């Protein structure tokens with residue numbers, strides 16, 4: 001058996017992407033930038049400041065903003081996001097996720113969260129899942145975001161577990177890249193076009209099955 005499972009938050013445990021999208025959209029419209037769902041795909045799994053930089057690139061006249069102005073905009077986006085996140089509750093946990101968490105806990109395997117969000121802890125609490133997580137790696141602990149492996153490495157090192165004995169679950173290509181670079185077993189949730197590098201792929205969270213993941217993990221490590 002593996003010793004640690006590390007879960008991404010947005011797109012794996014819950015769909016906060018929609019809320020991030022609406023918050024960025026509101027911010028962008030306030031500074032006359034038009035912004036759509038397709039562009040938003042590029043912001044998934046990327047930190048708040050990096051997302052802002054990508055949005056500002058849509059309007060070259062905004063590139064001259066100084067750091068203080070950028071921080072103000074990023075803070076404003078977060079205010080919008082927190083307003084929307086107010087309503088997050090148990091119903092927002094994606095299908096199959098709590099069942100998988102229960103199976104992992106039952107086997108005494110450690111569970112960590114590996115998120116790029118500064119709001120990760122708060123979101124997990126609103127979802128009613130806090131008691132499952134032995135450790136939370138959020139934006140405050142990470143210097144180099146995904147696709148850098150740091151997020152996943154910090155979690156494994158916290159438990160003192162060899163990377164080979166860890167499993168990471170991700171919905172973003174940058175996240176799968178990070179898990180693979182950490183030499184962990186990667187489980188992708190999504191399409192093969194996006195996540196062809198995953199060691200094991202399921203199309204959505206309802207297909208996440210403990211026994212199946214363990215089987216694929218053992219096949220690879222034997």
Ligand code: G16
Pocket residue numbers: 008009010011017020043044045046047048051078114115116117118119120139
């Ligand atoms: C999430 C989202 C990103 C968001 C980032 C930072 O990452 O996917 O779109 O920009 O967190 O969020 P915040 O503004 O709350 O710090 P993850 O790693 O949970 O998929």
Ligand code: MG
Pocket residue numbers: 008009010011012044045170171172175
């Ligand atoms: Mg994600």
